[in-house]
Amino acid sequence: MYDYTEFDAAFVAQRNRQFRAQVERRISGALTEDEFKPLRLMNGLYLQLHAYMLRVAIPYGTLNGAQMRQLAMIAERWDKGYGHFTTRQNIQFNWPRLRDVPDMLDALAQVNMHAIQTSGNTIRNVTADHFAGAAADEVADPRPVAELIRQWSTDHPEFQFLPRKFKVAVTGSGNDRAVIRAHDIGIQIVEKNGALGYRLIVGGGLGRTPMIGKVLRDFVSQDDLLPYLEATVSVWNLLGRRDNKYKSRIKITVHEHGIEDIRARVEARFSLIRPSFTGVDVALFEEIRAAFAPPAFRDESTAIYETARRTDPIFRSWSDTNLAAHRAPGHAIVQISLKAHGATPGDATAEQMRVMAELAETYGHDELRISHEQNVILPHVHKSDLPAIHATLKKHGLATANIGLISDIIACPGMDYCALATARSIPVAQQIATRFDELKLEHDIGELKIKISGCINACGHHHVGHIGILGLDRAGVENYQITLGGDGTQDAAIGDRTGPGFAYDQIIPAIERIIAAYLEHRDGPQESFLATYRRLGMAPFKAALYEPRDAVAAE
Amino acid sequence: MSRDFTPKVITANALVEGDVVYLTEDDSWTRDLTQAALLTDEADAEARFLEASARTETVVGVYLADAAPGPNGPEPTHFREEFRRTGPSNYHHGKQAETASRA
Numbered sequence: 112m113y114d115y116t117e118f119d120a121a122f123v124a125q126r127n128r129q130f131r132a133q134v135e136r137r138i139s140g141a142l143t144e145d146e147f148k149p150l151r152l153m154n155g156l157y158l159q160l161h162a163y164m165l166r167v168a169i170p171y172g173t174l175n176g177a178q179m180r181q182l183a184m185i186a187e188r189w190d191k192g193y194g195h196f197t198t199r200q201n202i203q204f205n206w207p208r209l210r211d212v213p214d215m216l217d218a219l220a221q222v223n224m225h226a227i228q229t230s231g232n233t234i235r236n237v238t239a240d241h242f243a244g245a246a247a248d249e250v251a252d253p254r255p256v257a258e259l260i261r262q263w264s265t266d267h268p269e270f271q272f273l274p275r276k277f278k279v280a281v282t283g284s285g286n287d288r289a290v291i292r293a294h295d296i297g298i299q300i301v302e303k304n305g306a307l308g309y310r311l312i313v314g315g316g317l318g319r320t321p322m323i324g325k326v327l328r329d330f331v332s333q334d335d336l337l338p339y340l341e342a343t344v345s346v347w348n349l350l351g352r353r354d355n356k357y358k359s360r361i362k363i364t365v366h367e368h369g370i371e372d373i374r375a376r377v378e379a380r381f382s383l384i385r386p387s388f389t390g391v392d393v394a395l396f397e398e399i400r401a402a403f404a405p406p407a408f409r410d411e412s413t414a415i416y417e418t419a420r421r422t423d424p425i426f427r428s429w430s431d432t433n434l435a436a437h438r439a440p441g442h443a444i445v446q447i448s449l450k451a452h453g454a455t456p457g458d459a460t461a462e463q464m465r466v467m468a469e470l471a472e473t474y475g476h477d478e479l480r481i482s483h484e485q486n487v488i489l490p491h492v493h494k495s496d497l498p499a500i501h502a503t504l505k506k507h508g509l510a511t512a513n514i515g516l517i518s519d520i521i522a523c524p525g526m527d528y529c530a531l532a533t534a535r536s537i538p539v540a541q542q543i544a545t546r547f548d549e550l551k552l553e554h555d556i557g558e559l560k561i562k563i564s565g566c567i568n569a570c571g572h573h574h575v576g577h578i579g580i581l582g583l584d585r586a587g588v589e590n591y592q593i594t595l596g597g598d599g600t601q602d603a604a605i606g607d608r609t610g611p612g613f614a615y616d617q618i619i620p621a622i623e624r625i626i627a628a629y630l631e632h633r634d635g636p637q638e639s640f641l642a643t644y645r646r647l648g649m650a651p652f653k654a655a656l657y658e659p660r661d662a663v664a665a666e
Numbered sequence: 667m668s669r670d671f672t673p674k675v676i677t678a679n680a681l682v683e684g685d686v687v688y689l690t691e692d693d694s695w696t697r698d699l700t701q702a703a704l705l706t707d708e709a710d711a712e713a714r715f716l717e718a719s720a721r722t723e724t725v726v727g728v729y730l731a732d733a734a735p736g737p738n739g740p741e742p743t744h745f746r747e748e749f750r751r752t753g754p755s756n757y758h759h760g761k762q763a764e765t766a767s768r769a
Contacts, residue, residue, distance in 0.1 A: 138681065140722075143722050144726050144727075158684060158726055158727060160686075160746075160749060160750055161684070161686060161749075161750065161754070161760045162679075162683070162684040162760075163684040191759065208682055208684065209681065209684065210682055455757070526746060526749055527749065527754035528754060535755060537755075537756045538755055541756065584746075587743075588745070589745060
């Protein structure tokens with residue numbers, strides 16, 4: 112993992128000192144809210160419905176045991192004993208008091224963490240594939256380049272007052288787990304003639320106007336990467352609409368000007384600034400890459416794992432759903448579900464955080480990842496340790512065997528916390544998970560991604576959910592629109608709206624009708640919901656939703 | 667023509683704690699909606715809103731929220747204000763979990 116240099120530590124310490132003084136001046140009345148608000152947002156501090164909310168960056172979703180323990184300490188000391196992991200691989204504390212925030216930031220700095228650029232019109236925390244460095248299918252670990260981009264974008268003088276926020280995601284695998292086509296810039300590490308480089312995708316995004324990103328350039332070499340990114344953000348910084356915040360994101364700029372025009376402008380800008388990049392960035396990248404060298408993987412028997420699978424059906428079920436293929440023989444990637452049936456998606460108590468930290472330290476080379484799907488990953492585990500890990504997870508409510516299934520739902524905080532929300536999303540997720548657990552249908556249904564947003568800004572990624580749910584305020588009542596067929600992978604697609612929305616007490620029955628239609632129409636258990644939708648289209652689902660048969664309706 | 671004025675309360679978040687507060691008849695801030703002043707006159711509501719908005723040393727984000735008279739005092743008319751009055755619905759959290767009201 113990357114460790115802060117003296118420069119990094121000094122920078123964060125200085126920002127914390129500045130912010131402490133700004134908070135003092137705000138509380139004393141020397142600063143008005145209008146003066147203070149941009150300052151607190153630059154440091155990740157929002158004011159939500161019931162309280163302040165502090166959003167802490169977890170760069171590319173990577174953290175170690177000590178960092179996770181510190182998050183647990185912060186949750187207990189200054190919050191209500193839990194934290195919320197988000198779709199941007201960050202953690203949010205929902206109940207800090209303004210006076211305590213400078214101490215929280217100092218506590219974060221002790222473990223190389225901060226909340227800088229987790230808000231505001233800047234380049235935000237860079238996200239990455241949560242299996243980075245561990246996945247069997249990756250070309251290269253995306254974290255070194257994500258760290259390079261973090262350093263380049265942090266406090267970048269040209270990019271502190273962008274037309275709007277700007278989000279970058281990186282994958283090292285062709286199997287996109289980082290939703291790169293729904294980011295302002297998506298980066299895929301690719302290999303060409305034996306050399307590694309980057310495919311750049313631009314202009315993706317969700318929100319009010321969802322767009323799938325377009326290829327800006329198929330191959331950018333390592334030494335051209337930062338100048339090319341800088342040229343791209345520069346072009347948008349000048350061209351992006353500042354007159355209308357709904358048209359300010361780069362996806363609209365690309366849409367309005369066309370990808371060819373944007374590409375020509377970026378190439379022109381790139382030619383201009385390329386000479387100013389003298390190779391320091393490449394040298395720095397090599398240093399960073401060395402910090403992400405893989406751990407020494409063990410070579411030993413996996414017999415204990417095989418035995419546990421044979422003899423313990425609960426362990427077998429968990430290992431069927433919650434493990435992913437690791438690059439090293441005898442190893443696995445463990446996905447810890449933060450989606451216990453009926454729980455709030457993405458929430459972990461301080462005790463659970465400590466348990467996960469301990470497991471990472473004991474069995475996982477001290478590495479943890481946060482996924483954009485709001486789960487926690489132990490990226491490097493030897494299979495012989497899996498039975499012990501599972502036993503510990505079980506004791507702490509962390510062994511739910513549902514990764515990728517109907518109850519593994521992304522849900523934004525919604526109107527239970529968020530000041531922008533138009534409806535609740537968490538209780539909808541809780542009820543779907545509880546209902547399908549009761550029906551014992553979850554494993555039969557198989558792979559299915561439900562994603563829920565409580566407003567049009569789409570933090571819950573509903574547009575790319577196989578089933579997407581969008582909560583709106585219709586004449587003072589919560590109302591939920593459904594989309595089908597969305598996909599956040601390399602085959603990215605925006606879901607199609609089914610038709611009129613459903614009231615809060617009708618949304619769970621509506622989802623049940625969709626699932627019943629899927630089970631009825633699928634071409635056997637091997638055909639996933641998404642594949643079935645792609646084969647059949649909307650008609651059977653629309654019929655099930657809006658023309659319920661009497662027999663079904665009477666149930 | 668202006669629409670009929672619906673009754674309002676003045677609400678905000680407390681500067682230091684961040685929690686939801688309401689303006690009372692005597693221009694102090696309360697955490698309890700039932701103790702809030704229910705404003706039924708538009709001109710009065712506007713004047714008190716402007717005055718409350720200027721109190722940036724104690725509160726943030728002052729606005730007028732629709733409310734209706736109830737047996738124990740003002741009640742919310744929209745679900746957003748219902749959640750602000752009680753706290754999140756996924757946990758027994760926030761105001762609903764607080765036993766004694768803080769000043």
